[in-house]
Amino acid sequence: MNGPQSSAIANSTPVSGQGDLTDEQLMVDFARGSAEAFQALFSRYNKPLFGFFVRRIADRSMADELTQETFVAIIRAAPRYEVTALFRTWLYAIAYKVLRSYRRKAFFSSEFLSAEVPEHSVGPTIETALLMREALRKLDRVEREILLLREFEQLSYAEIASLLQIPLNTVRSRLFRARSVLRNLLMQPPARTIDPNLAITKEQA
Amino acid sequence: MTKTTTHIAPEEIMAWIDGELAVSDAQSIAEHVFECSECSSIMEDLKSTSGVLSEWRIPEPASAMDPLILQALDHHRNSSSSRTLHKVHSWKNWAFPSAAIAAALLIAVVGIDNRKAASPPLNNARIGEFTEEKNGSLSPAAPPDQGRQHMLASTSNALDATVASKTEETPPPGGLAATLVPQMIVRNSTLVLLVKDVAIARASVDPILAKYGGYNSLLDLDTPQDGERRFNATLRIPVHELQHAISDFKALGRTLSESQAGEEVTQKHTDLVARLQNSRETEQRLRSILQERTGKMQDVLQVEQQISRVRGEIESMEAEQRDLEHQVAFAGLNLQLTEEHKEQFSPSSPISTSTRMHNAAVEGMRNAADTLLSLLLVLEQYGPVIVVWLAIAGVPGYLVWRRYRKVRDSF
Numbered sequence: 001m002n003g004p005q006s007s008a009i010a011n012s013t014p015v016s017g018q019g020d021l022t023d024e025q026l027m028v029d030f031a032r033g034s035a036e037a038f039q040a041l042f043s044r045y046n047k048p049l050f051g052f053f054v055r056r057i058a059d060r061s062m063a064d065e066l067t068q069e070t071f072v073a074i075i076r077a078a079p080r081y082e083v084t085a086l087f088r089t090w091l092y093a094i095a096y097k098v099l100r101s102y103r104r105k106a107f108f109s110s111e112f113l114s115a116e117v118p119e120h121s122v123g124p125t126i127e128t129a130l131l132m133r134e135a136l137r138k139l140d141r142v143e144r145e146i147l148l149l150r151e152f153e154q155l156s157y158a159e160i161a162s163l164l165q166i167p168l169n170t171v172r173s174r175l176f177r178a179r180s181v182l183r184n185l186l187m188q189p190p191a192r193t194i195d196p197n198l199a200i201t202k203e204q205a
Numbered sequence: 206m207t208k209t210t211t212h213i214a215p216e217e218i219m220a221w222i223d224g225e226l227a228v229s230d231a232q233s234i235a236e237h238v239f240e241c242s243e244c245s246s247i248m249e250d251l252k253s254t255s256g257v258l259s260e261w262r263i264p265e266p267a268s269a270m271d272p273l274i275l276q277a278l279d280h281h282r283n284s285s286s287s288r289t290l291h292k293v294h295s296w297k298n299w300a301f302p303s304a305a306i307a308a309a310l311l312i313a314v315v316g317i318d319n320r321k322a323a324s325p326p327l328n329n330a331r332i333g334e335f336t337e338e339k340n341g342s343l344s345p346a347a348p349p350d351q352g353r354q355h356m357l358a359s360t361s362n363a364l365d366a367t368v369a370s371k372t373e374e375t376p377p378p379g380g381l382a383a384t385l386v387p388q389m390i391v392r393n394s395t396l397v398l399l400v401k402d403v404a405i406a407r408a409s410v411d412p413i414l415a416k417y418g419g420y421n422s423l424l425d426l427d428t429p430q431d432g433e434r435r436f437n438a439t440l441r442i443p444v445h446e447l448q449h450a451i452s453d454f455k456a457l458g459r460t461l462s463e464s465q466a467g468e469e470v471t472q473k474h475t476d477l478v479a480r481l482q483n484s485r486e487t488e489q490r491l492r493s494i495l496q497e498r499t500g501k502m503q504d505v506l507q508v509e510q511q512i513s514r515v516r517g518e519i520e521s522m523e524a525e526q527r528d529l530e531h532q533v534a535f536a537g538l539n540l541q542l543t544e545e546h547k548e549q550f551s552p553s554s555p556i557s558t559s560t561r562m563h564n565a566a567v568e569g570m571r572n573a574a575d576t577l578l579s580l581l582l583v584l585e586q587y588g589p590v591i592v593v594w595l596a597i598a599g600v601p602g603y604l605v606w607r608r609y610r611k612v613r614d615s616f
Contacts, residue, residue: 033282042270050266060264068271075277079284107612132261150223151258157225172225176216183254 023087031078042071045091052095052153057102058133066102070095089159092149096163135185143178146171213237215247222251389474389529392444392536394465396451400458403434403544410438410540413453417446419535433546441535454540461543474529481522488515 021029021037023044029037049070053063073094081090136144145164149155157175161168213221213234220226221234238244270278400406407426414420419442427435442450451463491512495505556564 035278035282038278042274046266046268047263051263054263054266055261064267067266068274071270071274072277075274075281078281104612128260129262132258151255157220157223172216172220176219179219179251179254182258183250186254186257 024083027078027081027087028083031081038075041074041087046071048153049091049095052092052148053099055148055152056099062102066095066098070098073098086159088153089155089162092153092155092159093163131186135182138185139178139181140174142166143174143181146175147178147182150175212241213244215251218244218247219251222248222255387471388469389471389533390467390469391529391532392447392465392467393539394447394451394463394536395539395541396454396463397461397541397543398454398458399461399545400542401545403436403542406457406542407436409457410440410454413450414440414442416453417450418443419446419450419538434544436540436542438540438542440538440540442538444534444536447536447538450538454538458542470529470533474526474533477522477526477529481519481526484515484519484522488512488519491515 021040023041026037026041030041046067050063050067053066054060057063057066070091074091077094136148139147142164146160149160149163150157155163157168157171160175161171164171217226217230217234218238221231221238224231226234238248398406403426410421419440421438421440423437423439425437427437440450491508495508495512
């Protein structure tokens with residue numbers, strides 16, 4: 001698998017004795033009380049989960065917070081975990097719920113409490129990231145989500161359909177449409193001038 | 206093998222790139238795409254889009270675990286360190302609620318039982334009621350007990366002596382000497398027993414009372430047709446014999462509940478004695494005035510009126526003092542005897558089955574009609590108000606709800 005996830009796994013710190021185990025085996029071990037298994041899962045999915053959030057809400061500190069929140073949710077849900085699907089699917093389903101919850105709270109805070117939504121408080125980034133965000137923002141909400149889940153989280157069509165609760169064929173047709181629209185957007189010159197200060201700022205490692 | 210002449214649908218090509226097709230389909234599409242320039246171009250476009258996206262780098266996340274995660278991890282480790290522990294935990298899950306439900310049921314049952322005991326009996330056979338007179342003697346219905354009278358007299362004398370000695374020393378009320386006054390406590394107890402036969406147990410009450418010099422001030426026997434018989438008695442027992450008497454009563458059956466309470470009346474008694482002393486002195490001074498001084502007739506009459514008033518007060522206070530001392534000397538015991546009820550097969554109702562069914566049907570129809578009528582009345586009474594409020598709040602509420610739903614579904 002040549003996606004962001006696989007690279008994250010490859011870069012993650014190996015945990016002695018846990019490297020050969022599958023995610024599902026690790027989760028079962030963790031549900032039985034193995035802290036090392038959780039450490040291994042954390043190492044594998046910390047970056048992918050952070051990527052999941054940071055690509056969607058831009059605010060790095062908030063993305064960090066939601067990543068931690070997702071791991072806490074996993075710990076709490078561990079006693080009820082059953083190997084009926086891929087751990088990865090289960091994980092992103094939880095992350096998606098956390099994200100939706102955050103978005104709802106942020107929306108209602110901004111709508112009714114006049115609170116600032118940190119959605120646009122973009123941290124240090126690079127030109128590519130800005131272009132991506134601009135292009136993705138122009139996509140339909142569901143199409144954007146399908147595209148991100150496929151390209152970055154590497155979920156299958158069936159997994160995406162299950163996560164977003166839409167038919168499988170809809171996933172396929174809308175993913176194709178999203179890719180086509182995105183390609184046109186990315187090939188066009190940018191509609192507005194990008195802030196040079198932001199453009200030259202290097203992303204912090 | 207024949208070559209595919211028609212183009213592949215772009216969506217199919219995308220699914221092939223994403224590895225979503227079956228092996229056979231994937232193979233045929235691969236053969237076509239590598240030969241068809243148009244389909245190959247679509248494939249390149251799709252791949253280039255993915256390629257551009259893959260250039261999107263993200264910053265490194267915090268590598269260390271948040272304290273919240275560590276805390277949750279600790280909690281998880283403690284709760285599931287072993288299967289046994291998990292089993293115990295799950296056992297606790299149902300054990301504590303079960304215990305709580307059982308306790309609630311027990312309290313409810315005991316509460317209902319007590320309420321039944323306290324409720325007026327259906328078939329009440331009051332077998333005797335005895336009222337105390339103010340001076341401590343009983344009405345003829347209650348056979349006066351010599352031992353009890355002797356006890357009452359001796360206790361009263363002892364208390365009088367105590368009070369007299371105290372008043373001779375004239376300690377100021379509330380002063381240091383007041384703390385040396387012996388405590389006067391009115392004691393009241395309640396004893397609830399479950400007995401085999403109420404009649405036998407009731408017959409044993411009088412001998413116990415006679416033994417300890419007590420008497421009964423109220424007896425009440427409740428004998429319903431289809432329920433347990435109950436016997437309630439309010440007894441007065443010399444305070445120093447109370448515990449012995451309770452022990453004897455407990456032998457009559459199984460104790461369901463027992464409670465004792467005491468009310469300290471020392472201060473009240475001290476005040477009463479002081480007020481009585483003052484009134485007596487006032488009376489004495491008034492009498493001296495009447496005897497030693499002369500004056501107008503109107504003045505003499507006024508003094509006599511004052512003497513009469515003070516005398517009335519003195520008698521009232523003396524009665525109150527005797528009553529208080531009596532309450533201290535004789536503890537109250539509320540004895541409740543409940544019979545173990547054995548359900549018996551009752552013969553069929555004297556009313557025939559058809560009549561009962563007819564009555565039930567009529568009652569049912571009446572209830573239904575009453576319910577419908579009540580509903581109509583409520584609608585008539587509150588309908589206009591509901592319509593007004595719907596008009597005022599309904600439309601804005603619907604708009605807010607629609608907006609909320611739209612927003613909720615958009616995430």
